[in-house]
Amino acid sequence: MAKCEQCGNEYSHAFTVTMDGTEHTYDSFECAITALAPQCACCSCRIIGHGVTHAENIFCCDHCARSSHQAAGS
Numbered sequence: 100m101a102k103c104e105q106c107g108n109e110y111s112h113a114f115t116v117t118m119d120g121t122e123h124t125y126d127s128f129e130c131a132i133t134a135l136a137p138q139c140a141c142c143s144c145r146i147i148g149h150g151v152t153h154a155e156n157i158f159c160c161d162h163c164a165r166s167s168h169q170a171a172g173s
């Protein structure tokens with residue numbers, strides 16, 4: 100049995116994710132996403148795909164990258 104780092108659930112089908120050389124254990128993808136996925140700098144949703152990187156920020160989509168760029172540039 101392994102214990103989920105995010106919610107503390109002990110689950111026999113837990114899995115590990117290695118990020119930046121550190122191993123993390125989760126019971127579900129939902130917990131892994133909550134703990135590890137970056138957040139969109141514009142709308143704060145979790146970025147599960149590749150996302151869009153603009154300057155130092157990461158966004159969920161082109162629309163968010165553009166709206167944030169417009170807000171900052173005005």
Ligand SMILES: [Zn+2]
Nearest residue numbers: 103106126130
């Ligand atoms: Zn969990």
Ligand SMILES: [Zn+2]
Nearest residue numbers: 139142159163
């Ligand atoms: Zn967004």
